[in-house]
Amino acid sequence: xxxxxxxxxxxxxxxxxxxxxxxxxxxxxxxxxxxxxxxxxxxxxxxxxxxxxxxxxxxxxxxxxxxxxxxxxxxxxxxxxxxxxxxxxxxxxxxxxxxxxxxxxxxxxxxxxxxxxxxxxxxxxxxxxxxxxxxxxxxxxxxxxxxxxxxxxxxxxxxxxxxxxxxxxxxxxxxxxxxxxxxxxxxxxxxxxxxxxxxxxxxxxxxxxxxxxxxxxxxxxxxxxxxxxxxxxxxxxxxxxxxxxxxxxxxxxx
Amino acid sequence: xxxxxxxxxxxxxxxxxxxxxxxxxxxxxxxxxxxxxxxxxxxxxxxxxxxxxxxxxxxxxxxxxxxxxxxxxxxxxxxxxxxxxxxxxxxxxxxxxxxxxxxxxxxxxxxxxxxxxxxxxxxxxxxxxxxxxxxxxxxxxxxxxxxxxxxxxxxxxxxxxxxxxxxxxxxxxxxxxxxxxxxxxxxxxxxxxxxxxxxxxxxxxxxxxxxxxxxxxxxxxxxxxxxxxxxxxxxxxxxxxxxxxxxxxxxxxx
DNA sequence: CCATCTTTGTGCACGCGTTCACAAAGACAT
DNA sequence: ATGTCTTTGTGAACGCGTGCACAAAGATGG
Numbered sequence: 001x002x003x004x005x006x007x008x009x010x011x012x013x014x015x016x017x018x019x020x021x022x023x024x025x026x027x028x029x030x031x032x033x034x035x036x037x038x039x040x041x042x043x044x045x046x047x048x049x050x051x052x053x054x055x056x057x058x059x060x061x062x063x064x065x066x067x068x069x070x071x072x073x074x075x076x077x078x079x080x081x082x083x084x085x086x087x088x089x090x091x092x093x094x095x096x097x098x099x100x101x102x103x104x105x106x107x108x109x110x111x112x113x114x115x116x117x118x119x120x121x122x123x124x125x126x127x128x129x130x131x132x133x134x135x136x137x138x139x140x141x142x143x144x145x146x147x148x149x150x151x152x153x154x155x156x157x158x159x160x161x162x163x164x165x166x167x168x169x170x171x172x173x174x175x176x177x178x179x180x181x182x183x184x185x186x187x188x189x190x191x192x193x194x195x196x197x198x199x200x201x202x203x204x205x206x207x208x209x210x211x212x213x214x215x216x217x218x219x220x221x222x223x224x225x226x227x228x229x230x231x232x233x234x235x236x237x238x239x240x241x242x243x244x245x246x247x248x249x250x251x252x253x254x
Numbered sequence: 255x256x257x258x259x260x261x262x263x264x265x266x267x268x269x270x271x272x273x274x275x276x277x278x279x280x281x282x283x284x285x286x287x288x289x290x291x292x293x294x295x296x297x298x299x300x301x302x303x304x305x306x307x308x309x310x311x312x313x314x315x316x317x318x319x320x321x322x323x324x325x326x327x328x329x330x331x332x333x334x335x336x337x338x339x340x341x342x343x344x345x346x347x348x349x350x351x352x353x354x355x356x357x358x359x360x361x362x363x364x365x366x367x368x369x370x371x372x373x374x375x376x377x378x379x380x381x382x383x384x385x386x387x388x389x390x391x392x393x394x395x396x397x398x399x400x401x402x403x404x405x406x407x408x409x410x411x412x413x414x415x416x417x418x419x420x421x422x423x424x425x426x427x428x429x430x431x432x433x434x435x436x437x438x439x440x441x442x443x444x445x446x447x448x449x450x451x452x453x454x455x456x457x458x459x460x461x462x463x464x465x466x467x468x469x470x471x472x473x474x475x476x477x478x479x480x481x482x483x484x485x486x487x488x489x490x491x492x493x494x495x496x497x498x499x500x501x502x503x504x505x506x507x508x
Numbered sequence: 509c510c511a512t513c514t515t516t517g518t519g520c521a522c523g524c525g526t527t528c529a530c531a532a533a534g535a536c537a538t
Numbered sequence: 539a540t541g542t543c544t545t546t547g548t549g550a551a552c553g554c555g556t557g558c559a560c561a562a563a564g565a566t567g568g
Contacts, residue, residue, distance in 0.1 A: 019525060025463040029442060043545065052444035056527055063547055071533045071546040088463050089470030096462070103361035110357045113442060113459035118466070157469055158462070181472060182465040188283060188367060190306035198468050200461045205367035207454045208350070208412070209279040209342050211436040212372070214452050215411055216343030218435060273555060297515065310557055317517055325516040325563045 016087075020061045026051045027058065028084045028117075034077050043074035085118075095122035095154045097180075099171050100163030101131055101141050104186055108162060109137035122154040127167065144171075151178035158182045165189045172199075270341075274315045280305045281312070282338045282371075288331050297328035339372075349376035349408045351434075353425050354417030355385055355395050358440055362416060363391035376408040381421065398425075405432035412436045419443045426453075 030050040034042055044062075048055035062068060062075070068083055069075045085091050096114070098105050101124050108114075109124055124141045126132070132143045142150060150156070159180040161168050168187035175183060176197055185191055185201040193199055284304040288296055298316075302309035316322060316329070322337055323329045339345050350368070352359050355378050362368075363378055378395045380386070386397045396404060404410070413434040415422050422441035429437060430451055439445055439455040447453055 017525070021467050022460075022464055024467070025457070025460040028463075030444075044547095045545085050444065054527075056529090057525090059545090059547065060526085067547070069546050070535085072535045072544045074545070087467070089466040090463065092470070094466055094469070103357075103364045107357035107361040108458065111458055113457075114462065117459055117463060119459070119462055158465055160462075182469045184461055184465060190284075190304065196472070198465055200465055202456060202458070202461055203279070203367075204362065204365055204456070205371055205373070206276075206279040207438055207456055208348075208368065208373055208414075209282075209344065209371060210276055211412055211438060211452055211454055212343040212348055213275050213278070213341070215348070215436045216346070218450070271555075298517095299515085308557070310559090311555090313515090313517060314556085321517070323516055324565085326514045326565045328515070 016064045020064055021088075023051070023053065023057075023061055024084050024088055026053070027061070028081065028088070028090075031077055031081045031084070035081055039077055041070075041074045041076055044069070047075065090118040092118065094119050094158055095156045096120065096158045096160055097123045097125055097147075097150060097154070097156050097175075098160045098162060099125045099144065099147070099175070100161060100167070100187075101126040101136055102162065102164075105160075105162035106136050108160060108186075109139065119158075122156055123150045125150065127163075147171075147174055148178040151175065151180060156180060158184070160184045160186070161191075162186045270318045274318055275342075277305070277307065277311075277315055278338050278342055280307070281315070282335065282342070282344075285331055285335045285338070289335055293331055295324075295328045295330055298323070301329065344372040346372065348373050348412055349410045350374065350412045350414055351377045351379055351401075351404060351408070351410050351429075352414045352416060353379045353398065353401070353429070354415060354421070354441075355380040355390055356416065356418075359414075359416035360390050362414060362440075363393065373412075376410055377404045379404065381417075398428075401425075401428055402432040405429065405434060410434060412438070414438045414440070415445075416440045 027047065030047055031042075033050070034047075042050075044055045044059045048058040051058065059069075062080075065083060065087055068080055082091075096119055098108055098121060101109065105124070105126070109121055114121065121137070121139060124136055124139050125144050125147055126141050127144045129143060131141045134141050151159075157180055159175040159182070161171055161175075161183060163171055165187045168185065168189045169191060172183060172185070172191045172193065176193055181196060182198045183191065183193065183200070185199055186204075188203055188205070191199050191201075281301065284301055285296070287304070288301075296304075298309045298313045302312040305312065313323075316334075319337060319341055322334055336345075350373050352362050352375060355363065359378065359380070363375055368375065375391070375393060378390055378393050379398050379401055380395050381398045383397060385395045388395050405413075411434055413426075413429040413436070415425055415429075415437060417425055419441045422439065422443045423445060426437060426439070426445045426447065430447055435450060436452045437445065437447065437454070439453055440458075442457055442459070445453050445455075
């Protein structure tokens with residue numbers, strides 16, 4: 001999950017729940033795949049399976065957009081692709097800038113999933129003068145001194161931050177000051193932005209940590225099941241000599 | 255958000271809500287930063303601000319772990335770092351493999367956030383024979399023929415998929431067959447896995463699409479406000495000659 | 509030892525999201 | 539035209555997550 005928007009209590013956009021909006025890209029991807037195979041119509045059941053959700057949820061999601069299905073038949077694939085694209089705003093061109101052209105920034109610049117959905121990489125920006133002019137993904141990297149000018153000349157409203165954590169807030173401030181109102185943040189920091197600016201974050205290591213949590217739990221349960229014993233307390237860490245709930249800290253509190 | 259696990263209805267792990275688990279890495283990051291600055295204690299209010307959440311939520315989250323705070327004082331930073339790390343399973347070593355060493359895979363291999371949290375990149379795997387032996391982030395890439403052996407030799411239980419979408423399911427199946435029980439998927443596909451295997455996905459373009467949705471809505475509201483008119487229906491698409499709700503499709507349904 | 513002040517931990521209420529289950533709508537065959 | 543069958547769209551119930559607001563706990567000062 002990536003949250004962090006400016007918490008919009010009233011005005012739930014046209015009545016479409018946030019959770020539904022977050023799933024629309026999923027449906028769109030599945031529909032695009034069907035479209036490429038020239039499948040004319042699809043039922044909620046089939047599409048739900050392809051998108052990895054439950055069919056009731058999918059139908060309710062679509063009901064927020066309107067009645068675009070035909071009872072007894074299903075949904076017209078092309079029609080739905082258009083409707084969802086329009087709802088998401090993908091029928092227009094969105095110029096984006098990527099700031100911070102390290103490994104991740106370069107990967108993002110090369111990522112095909114952007115261009116195919118109306119996102120156009122308008123510029124790549126990096127603070128390292130040695131990078132300036134060097135082409136990445138066919139686009140010459142520009143120096144961050146020109147950030148404001150680049151934003152304004154290209155009418156950019158969406159910025160992607162892929163800098164180290166330390167530089168992220170400063171870059172964010174400059175982007176916002178230059179007119180950017182949506183930010184996708186890959187740096188592991190909490191960005192503070194004024195009202196009216198949306199921030200979404202993607203943290204690569206957070207997802208891994210969540211997996212580790214469940215993985216550990218699985219291992220614990222397994223061991224407990226083998227012992228035929230209590231839920232899951234032992235066989236969790238590596239040092240076994242801990243309290244009844246494994247509470248002994250490495251560093252005691254004051 | 256990244257969902258897609260095998261839906262665990264009963265056994266909500268030790269009673270810790272999923273939403274809380276997803277925030278623990280956030281707290282941990284903020285606490286680690288405090289620890290590096292040698293801050294001894296922190297109040298829920300301060301820590302919440304640093305993590306970008308509300309303080310009541312943070313206190314409730316911590317209450318699921320136990321009573322680790324001191325009223326009138328706050329939380330002991332080092333102690334809390336340890337407790338959260340232990341809860342997330344980061345006190346043990348997690349060998350991971352990254353499959354698909356393109357731009358993204360290389361970025362992941364170089365990403366510092368893994369190593370600093372108990373994740374060790376045990377191997378890099380790619381299907382391209384030309385990549386074999388080539389070092390990325392100091393680790394020689396191995397060919398995917400040896401995938402099963404690599405998994406077993408290193409006791410890997412967490413796999414990262416950074417291949418093209420078309421190859422993802424096949425790689426996933428092989429990882430699972432070889433013993434991997436947690437998968438972080440960067441490929442834009444829905445993976446199907448047997449029960450007991452957790453999948454989390456990160457889709458770079460989904461987040462951008464969600465931003466576009468809000469961006470479009472902002473633009474629409476702005477225009478409507480300027481017109482002094484109805485909510486947001488006009489000024490959305492580019493072609494203005496549409497129905498009362500902008501419903502005319504580019505492709506009519508059958 | 510007592511009073512005051514700070515901050516945690518949590519009971520409670522509310523709202524959002526999910527799921528069930530079914531009526532309504534339409535396709536299709538006869 | 540009528541009946542059957544499929545599939546949508548949605549009302550209603552439920553459960554989870556969030557945020558408020560406050561009592562309990564402990565620190566601190568006199």
